[in-house]
Amino acid sequence: MLSASSSKYDMIMKASVSLFTERGFDATTIPMIAERARVGTGTIYRYFDSKETLVNVLFQESIQRFTEKLKQDFSELPVRSGFHHVFCCLVQFTNESDYALFFLEMKKDAHYLNDTSRKMIENLMHMLDDYFNKGKAEGVIRSLPSNVLIAIVLGAFLKIYQLVQTGDIQMDMDLMTELEQCCWDAIKLHSFTSQK
Amino acid sequence: MLSASSSKYDMIMKASVSLFTERGFDATTIPMIAERARVGTGTIYRYFDSKETLVNVLFQESIQRFTEKLKQDFSELPVRSGFHHVFCCLVQFTNESDYALFFLEMKKDAHYLNDTSRKMIENLMHMLDDYFNKGKAEGVIRSLPSNVLIAIVLGAFLKIYQLVQTGDIQMDMDLMTELEQCCWDAIKLHSFTSQK
Amino acid sequence: MLSASSSKYDMIMKASVSLFTERGFDATTIPMIAERARVGTGTIYRYFDSKETLVNVLFQESIQRFTEKLKQDFSELPVRSGFHHVFCCLVQFTNESDYALFFLEMKKDAHYLNDTSRKMIENLMHMLDDYFNKGKAEGVIRSLPSNVLIAIVLGAFLKIYQLVQTGDIQMDMDLMTELEQCCWDAIKLHSFTSQK
Amino acid sequence: MLSASSSKYDMIMKASVSLFTERGFDATTIPMIAERARVGTGTIYRYFDSKETLVNVLFQESIQRFTEKLKQDFSELPVRSGFHHVFCCLVQFTNESDYALFFLEMKKDAHYLNDTSRKMIENLMHMLDDYFNKGKAEGVIRSLPSNVLIAIVLGAFLKIYQLVQTGDIQMDMDLMTELEQCCWDAIKLHSFTSQK
DNA sequence: GATGAATGAGTTTTCATTCAT
DNA sequence: GATGAATGAAAACTCATTCAT
CATH class of the missing domain: 1.10.10.60 (Homeodomain-like)
Incomplete structure (x- = not known):
């Protein structure tokens, strides 16, 4: 059957x-x-084949689907819209399958990840690196290493979604929009604003 | 002996x-x-007594020391300085003992944490909750739930420090200062700034 | 069907x-x-019915066919011709079906053999015992216990056929004849020959 | 301790x-x-480390000790004495440790043997090959491939010792001597004897 | 006090057997 | 009749914990 x-x-x-x-x-x-x-x-x-295979298949399927989603029209978008796209991908992905939480916790040195999984992380990182580099070149995003920028956004997002999953907070459109703005504020270049 | x-x-x-x-x-x-x-x-x-005891002792000692450090003059400081204090505590604590990385990954529902550990998390959360509430009352910090604000700051900090530990980035004073600003920008109320 | x-x-x-x-x-x-x-x-x-049934059916069919083949005219033959008959049965049987190798490895205490299989081994042993007794009575075969004589001949034959199966040696008529003579020499009474 | x-x-x-x-x-x-x-x-x-390691250690220790024993003065002995030496090694070895029965059952293609074990079998086979070649050159031993000669002797010996182990026969000096002669008769060249 | 060999409960994994299709 | 996906009992193996030294 x-x-x-x-x-x-x-x-x-x-x-x-x-x-x-x-x-x-x-x-x-x-x-x-x-x-x-x-x-x-x-x-x-x-x-x-094994518990390890299972976790890697799971991980790779997750990251694959996320990467696909992210890729769509990504390179054409202006920087701020690109960030919106990234954030929407994270949110949609998390809502769709609950996979995000697990795969966002990814540390590329987790002892159970195999080479294929590690390469797929690298791949995704490169895409995001390209995006952040464009933003930095345009003077829109802080000139921090891309992995640091990624860490800020994903780290914050991950912890927030843990709260969603444990039922500590309820997610809705307004909250989502505000959180996106929080993350964007964290990495954008506040050039002429007095840094208070 | x-x-x-x-x-x-x-x-x-x-x-x-x-x-x-x-x-x-x-x-x-x-x-x-x-x-x-x-x-x-x-x-x-x-x-x-056991592996579980060990992890809880470790966790409690970490959180205890962090809480002590945080408490000093914390309530007297103005909001932005308070945030600087929080961030300095995180940095110092992490540099001192490497404990931070582990205990910041704390999810209060980790299966190996006992009640005492969970209560100490609650306790620390309350302190931070008080701080954020003051900031929100003063209109300096976004009016998001405190656990969300904590999630943003700790989540970002944790992921960044994972990069430090894996050797992917080098930490120095300048970077530190900028990262603090990133986190602050994430949670502060950008009231009269054009949201770009 | x-x-x-x-x-x-x-x-x-x-x-x-x-x-x-x-x-x-x-x-x-x-x-x-x-x-x-x-x-x-x-x-x-x-x-x-089960894996055990399968192996026993296989074993019993093998030993049955071998026993039938062996029985034909066996008791009428003179001792040396009887031995030739035994050897030919072994060879033919092995060539026919490859069953011999497995069933010759039989140890009657193999954990998967059932009582029926064990009885059929006993039965075959009795036939061979009768033959060897006749040979011993006639002073043609060494006066060793029959199970020892059987062990010598079957043991040697089995190991040789393992070589055939692994492709280490090629069997042909001449080799066969010589091997039969080897086995015969092992058990025959070299009464008046100087034992060198 | x-x-x-x-x-x-x-x-x-x-x-x-x-x-x-x-x-x-x-x-x-x-x-x-x-x-x-x-x-x-x-x-x-x-x-x-594993069940497989265990069996290989066991196998290698057995074959090692047997090979050592066999090597002593082996090459200097005349052919018939050499055979006596081989047979004595088998007997002593079997009596000493019960290891022989298991390691004599060796098929070099047993699925659990590792490369080291296989090489040690090859090594032992070479020693015996040298011995048999000498015997063949001197016209004392049948001109059969060495692996066949080895198969005859070891195959017979193995089956006999299975009888000893199951208690079906009692081994003593006289029997031993006769069995050695049986095996020798199987492989020696009965050149001038009428083949009966 | 310190140790690490020994243990067995609990883990991952295999495979004979069943049964719905 | 034939199949092979599904199963769980039993295998190999791990590791927190104990205890004799």
Whole structure:
């Protein structure tokens, strides 16, 4: 039954990502995933070679989808609109699949990530680097290293969305808009404004 | 033997925090800690009841020291100076002991934190909540929930310091000053500035 | 469908025996057998109750066919011709089906053999025991226990055929004849020959 | 406690070899070994990286000791005495440690043997090849490929010793001597004897 | 006090067997 | 009848914790 099969795969993916996000990779056991996905433990190994493979597939699918989304019309946009695009991608992506939280926590040196996953992070970083470089060249964005700018925006976004996930805050359009502005204010060049 | 003992205690603490920061709690094993601390595995159990106790002691000591540092003259300072104080505490604390990185990653629902640790987080949050409330009341800080404001600042700071630790960036006074400004810009109320 | 069915049965038998011979019973998995037999794993269970049943059916069919072949005219033959007959049975049997290698490795205490299989081994042993006793009584064969004589001949034959199977040696009529003589020389009574 | 440690290592080795000999590698589980060695399952992994490592260490130690024993004065002996030496090595070795039965069952393509083990088999085979070549050159031994001659002798010996181990026969000096003669008769060139 | 060998509960992983299609 | 996806019991292996020295 095709739908059953694909649904099992999906259920395993969903269960995994939610548990990895809640507890982290190492504190998540295969039986936990199996239970939440309502499958037998053995079933997980029909779809994934190992726990490590599972987390990498999950990670790569996430980053892939995010990268695709980000790429659309990205290079053509003016800087501020580009930032809006980035932020919207983050928000949409997070709302769509809950994947964002896990993959945004990515440290490229996480012990369970394989080379493919690491390369995909590099790839995404390059795209963002290009964007930030353009902004810096135009004097719109602070002349900080791109990885620092990325750290600021993603770090802030990640922590905020942890609050959303734990139910500590409710997200809505207004809040979203304000948060985007916060992040933008953090990195934009306030050139002629008295820095107070 | 006191000095030797206390040095062993310190070595275990240092080894633990560095490993927890690098790999996370669950991927860090007691033998790993013992090896890095240059003690026997059994020795760790002379100082700590369990791995969970160890992480909580570490966490509580960190948060305690940070809270102490933060408290000094904090309530008397005007808002912007207060923010400078917060940021300096983060920086100093991180430079002093590398503890910050681990304890800033704190999610109050981490499965290994006990009630005491959770209460100490709450406590610190209250202090920061008071500060942000004052700033909001004075119209200097955006009227966002305090936990959101904290998330923005800590989230950004944490990600940046991960870059420092992995050697991706070098920290210096100038960079520090600029990063403080970034974070401040993220949360301050840009009331009469054209929002560009 | 009969021919298709029986062909599947045969394919499973062939696949099993080749894998059991190559890897041993315990290192052979049902999916391996299914793959080599080009059937589904479930199909194997339409023909055999369990992996253990399969190996026993295989074993019993092998030993049965060997015993039948051996019985023909066996008791009437003079001792040396009887030995030739035994050796020819071994060779023919091995060439016919490759079953010999697996079933000659039989240790009657193999953990997967059931009582029926063990009894059939006993039965075959009795036939050979009768033969060797006759040879011993006639002073043609060394007066060693029959199981020792059997061990010598089968042990040697088995190891030689392993070489054939791994491709280390090529078998032909001349070699066969010489090997028969080797085995015969091992057990025959060299009564008046100076033992050099 | 050194003696305790070394005794645990020894107990694991003894338990392993006896189980591997009785049941084969794949049908022997780590808990079985642990139980027979009277140690915890985890203890086995303090001494050996994996079940595969264990079997290879065991195998290599066995073959090493056998090869050493065999080498002594081997090349200087005349052919028949050389054979006596080989046979004595087999017997002594088997009596000493029960290792022989397992390592004589060696097939160089056993799936659990690593390259080192395979090379050590090759090495031993070369020694025996040299010996048999000398015998063949002197016209004392049948002009069969050395691996065939080895197969005959080891195959016979192995099967006989399986009988010893299962208690089916009792070994003594007289039997030993006769069996050596059997094996020798199998491979020697009966040049002027009427082949009966 | 300090150690690290020993342990077994708990983990990841495998595979004989079942059963819905 | 045939299949192979699904399963869970049992395997290999890990690691927090203990304890004899």
